[in-house]
Amino acid sequence: MEVADCSSAAVGNGDVGSVGSQRDLSLVPQRLQKREQERQLEVEKRKQKRQDQAAEEEQSDFFASAFSRERAAVQGLLEGESSAERLEEAAARLQGMQKLLNDAVRFLAPYDQRQSQEALTQLQTALAGRRQELQPRKHFAFKARKKDAASASQGGAAAVAPAAEGIAAPSMPLEEAGAPGLSWACGFSHRDSQVLEKRADELRQRDVLLSDLSSCTVRLYGNPNTVRLARARGCKVLCGPVSTSVFLEDCSDCVLAVACQQLRVHTTRDTRIFLQVTSRAIVEDCSGIRLAPYTWSYQGIDRDFQGSGLDRNKNNWSEVDDFNWLARDVASPNWSILPEEEREIEWD
Secondary structure, three states, X not given: OHHHHXXXXXHHHHHHHHHHHHHHHHHHHHHHHHHHHHHHHHHHHXXXXXXXXXXXXXXXXXXXXXXXXXXHHHXXXXXXOOOHHHHHHHHHHHHHHHHHHHHHOOOOOHHHHHHHHHHHHHHHHHHHHXXXXXXXXXXXXXXXXXXXXXXXXXXXXXXXXXXXXXXXXXXXXXXXXXXXXXXXXXXXXXXXXXXXXXXXHHHOOOEEEEEEEEOOEEXXXXXXXXXXXXXXXXXXXXXXXXXXXXXXXXXXXXXXXXXXOEEEEEOOEEEEEEEXXXXXXXXXXXXXXXXXXXXXXXXXXXXXXXXXXXXXOOOOOOOEEEOOOOOOOOOOOOEEEOOHHXXXXXXX
């Protein structure tokens, strides 16, 4: 009986050891399966990354090809014999090129964006020059010589100043600087504590330059082609729909209401922007930029939106690319959304 009991006990202990070994062995496939799943996930991630890179390269190649083709077409239109029809076609193609660039901002490198925008600016300046050539020349008048000469001497320095300081400005002086015959550029310069306005018939598809303004209120009722604001301090600028781009540089403590295809802001601080934009806004070397939806309105703004070609249903006012902040998982400290309780602005 004792022998049998011992044998039984021995068999029992063997069963316990066998069960423990089976349990250990059963864990091996689970570990292997988990490792295999992790490996597969990593393979998929790498595959997706390669596909994304290939897609961006393909998009970049398509953009470069399309942009180059349209650029050559516009240059051909501008270099040929000037006519209103040819210039209108060039203007339409330039708008298409601007839209193409706006849509490509999300995958183009910053250098390529700058190069493309500079090429566009050069073509827009060339178009403005050809349009000026088609303008009827004014008759010579002796009685206006002294007045014109004095006006030119007073306005010449102010007009040259933006270009001398590196601001991309028209090569000709502004209307207000003594060149009333120019139909392609207008604006205000060197003003302090004034209310300044342009009406729709003065702005239609023209380039607007606002520079060296302090504590001014500027209202632009209409549809400009581009708007540039440089060296403004404590100003309020309200603008109707802009067909292409709005540029800000070296501004501070301003309030803006703008609608456009593209917004680019450089070296600007502590500025509120009420924005309607069809592409992603771009900021660089900025701080304290706060954004809210475009809310300015005036009689005739619907007509101006139609003339501008902007899609009122598409507004990326809160989508911003900060060239000084590359971390995608952390919000840029240089711009923010303006809280709703701070969006009440007296426009008039």
